[in-house]
Each structure stands twice: as C-alpha cells, then as structure tokens.
Amino acid sequence: xxxxxxxxxxxxxxxxxxxxxxxxxxxxxxxxxxxxxxxxxxxxxxxxxxxxxxxxxxxxxxxxxxxxxxxxxxxxxxxxxxxxxxxxxxxxxxxxxxxxxxxxxxxxxxxxxxxxxxxxxxxxxxxxxxxxxxxxxxxxxxxxxxxxxxxxxxxxxxxxxxxxxxxxxxxxxxxxxxxxxxxxxxxxxxxxxxxxxxxxxxxxxxxxxxxxxxxxxxxxxxxxxxxxxxxxxxxxxxxxxxxxxxxxxxxxxxxxxxxxxxxxxxxxxxxxxxxxxxxxxxxxxxxxx
Numbered sequence: 001x002x003x004x005x006x007x008x009x010x011x012x013x014x015x016x017x018x019x020x021x022x023x024x025x026x027x028x029x030x031x032x033x034x035x036x037x038x039x040x041x042x043x044x045x046x047x048x049x050x051x052x053x054x055x056x057x058x059x060x061x062x063x064x065x066x067x068x069x070x071x072x073x074x075x076x077x078x079x080x081x082x083x084x085x086x087x088x089x090x091x092x093x094x095x096x097x098x099x100x101x102x103x104x105x106x107x108x109x110x111x112x113x114x115x116x117x118x119x120x121x122x123x124x125x126x127x128x129x130x131x132x133x134x135x136x137x138x139x140x141x142x143x144x145x146x147x148x149x150x151x152x153x154x155x156x157x158x159x160x161x162x163x164x165x166x167x168x169x170x171x172x173x174x175x176x177x178x179x180x181x182x183x184x185x186x187x188x189x190x191x192x193x194x195x196x197x198x199x200x201x202x203x204x205x206x207x208x209x210x211x212x213x214x215x216x217x218x219x220x221x222x223x224x225x226x227x228x229x230x231x232x233x234x235x236x237x238x239x240x241x242x243x244x245x246x247x248x249x250x251x252x253x254x255x256x257x258x259x260x261x262x263x264x265x266x267x268x269x270x271x272x273x274x275x276x277x278x279x280x281x282x283x284x285x286x287x288x289x
Contacts, residue, residue: 020085021075026068030107030114031058033071035089039116057114070107077102080158090117093125100129101136156181156247168260172271172281175256178249179223179269183239189225190269191283198267198280202227207264209253219243221250223268 021033043049061067077099078088087095090112096105112120121129159177163170176190192198208224221241241249260272267280 025065026072027064029068029071030061030064030111033075033111034115036085037089040118042116061110061114067107067110070104071111073102074099074108074111076158076162079161080154089115091120093121093128096120097125097129097132101132105129151181153247160247165255166259168271168273171252171256171259172269173286175249175252176269176281176286178244178247178252179239179241182244182247182249183223183241185225185239187283187286190281191286192267192280194282195279200226200265203280204268205265206257206262206268209268211250219250221253 020035021029024032043053075088077083078095081098083095091099091108096108099105099108109120112118156177160174163174165171165174176187179185180187180190190204192203204223204225208226210222210224212220212222214220219242223239223241225237225239227236241253243250256269260270260278262270262278266278269281270278271281272278
C-alpha cells in the first residue's frame with residue numbers, strides 16, 4: 001500500500017465473550033456452544049447411556065459447518081439487538097420469528113436439538129413464521145436473490161467486537177467491511193469470487209490504495225477501483241474515505257497493511273495463512289466466517 005490462521009476456526013469473542021462459546025471449528029459450534037440454562041434430561045442418569053446418546057447426537061447431522069455459520073449469525077443478531085444470554089437457549093418464538101426475518105432458522109433449530117432442548121417452535125408458531133416467509137417471498141417478486149437488511153452502524157460495531165484485529169483473516173474482514181460501508185461499495189468490489197478469480201484488471205491491489213491529506217489537513221484514503229459497477233467499461237472509479245471514529249476505515253486499512261504486509265500488485269484485501277501464503281479474500285469465506 002503506497003503512502004499518498006485459518007478461516008475455519010474462530011478465535012475471537014462472539015456476542016459478549018464468555019466460556020459459553022469457546023473457540024472451535026464451525027463444524028463443532030452446535031455441540032460446543034452452550035447457553036446459561038440447564039438442559040432438561042433426555043436419558044436416564046447413566047454415563048454409558050449418556051455417552052451413547054452423545055455419539056448419536058453428533059452423528060445425526062452431516063453438514064454441521066453450515067449450521068455453525070448460521071449459529072454464529074444468530075449470536076451476532078442477538079448481540080446487535082441486546083438479547084440476554086439466558087434468552088438465547090432456549091429461544092422464544094418472538095426471538096426466532098424476528099431472526100427468521102433476518103436469516104435462516106435451521107441452524108438455531110439444530111442447535112436446540114444438539115444441546116438437548118425440545119424443538120423450539122410449536123406447529124402454530126411454525127405456521128406463523130411460514131406466513132411471514134411467504135410474505136417476504138411475495139415482496140421479492142421475481143428476484144433470484146433474497147432481499148438483505150441494510151447494514152447499520154450498530155451492526156458494524158457488533159461485527160468489530162467479534163474480531164481479533166491482530167489476526168490476518170479478521171484484520172482483512174474488518175478492513176473490507178469498514179471500507180465497503182463508508183465507501184458505499186458493493187461487497188463484490190472488495191472481494192473476489194474465489195482465490196483463482198483475482199484479476200489485476202478487475203480487483204483492487206495494494207497499489208490502488210493511497211493515503212493523503214486534504215486542503216484542511218484532514219487525512220483521507222483513496223481507493224482506485226479498476227472496475228466498478230457504476231463505472232463504464234475500461235474506466236476506473238475512485239472511492240474516498242475519511243476518518244470515522246472507532247469504525248474508521250483508514251485505521252482498518254493501516255492495521256491490515258501492518259498485519260498482512262504484501263507488495264503492490266498483491267490483492268488489497270488479502271490475508272496470510274499459517275504457512276505464510278497470501279490469499280485474496282473470497283466473498284463466501286468472509287460471509288461464512
């Protein structure tokens with residue numbers, strides 16, 4: 001950038017750091033992340049029977065990684081809306097109905113079952129949620145992708161609280177989120193579809209980022225997008241960023257440059273794995289992190 005760890009393991013605090021959500025792989029979250037309430041017994045009080053039940057519990061689901069990603073979204077949702085820990089597991093109909101308007105509910109349902117709680121929704125509650133989902137589907141009309149809720153400062157603050165900014169992956173995620181928000185950029189403009197999809201002619205590099213001072217002596221950063229959705233073919237578009245307090249994109253860029261030092265033609269938003277290899281941040285990795 002000029003002057004002018006593995007993503008599958010989460011090691012930072014989620015929705016208020018506690019022993020309830022230890023650092024673990026996404027595939028382990030629905031089994032290792034717990035609530036504050038005591039789980040009702042589901043077997044007789046015998047260690048052998050409990051062990052068999054635990055083995056059966058873990059073998060009941062195949063794609064636990066996607067459930068882990070959904071569970072992380074649920075806790076982030078609870079953090080944004082200040083839901084007490086005691087209300088997360090078991091979750092009320094009101095909480096689940098609110099969350100399903102935001103994201104998919106299957107991960108939270110699986111979490112309840114894996115932790116030994118009854119199904120969180122009655123048939124009548126499920127009917128009410130399905131009614132809301134049909135309404136949302138009707139609102140979307142012919143859209144191929146569902147509508148997404150707008151990102152707010154509260155969400156950005158909650159996201160930052162879940163990250164360890166000294167970690168290369170987290171530092172990159174935070175820089176992307178802050179720059180996309182304050183630069184009013186599409187997330188696809190700060191990410192790539194896959195590691196092999198990175199193109200110098202299309203994606204931001206460290207050489208496309210500049211720091212400077214305006215006429216009043218205020219610091220700013222300029223990102224020259226080689227390709228933007230609002231620019232004509234072959235034209236670059238400059239995005240200007242200024243200081244924004246605790247959520248500052250300038251500080252996020254400087255931190256990423258320090259944690260993940262690269263050369264000019266490397267991807268701007270990149271992270272370094274445990275072997276020292278540089279990776280451009282793929283959109284799916286950042287979202288499912």
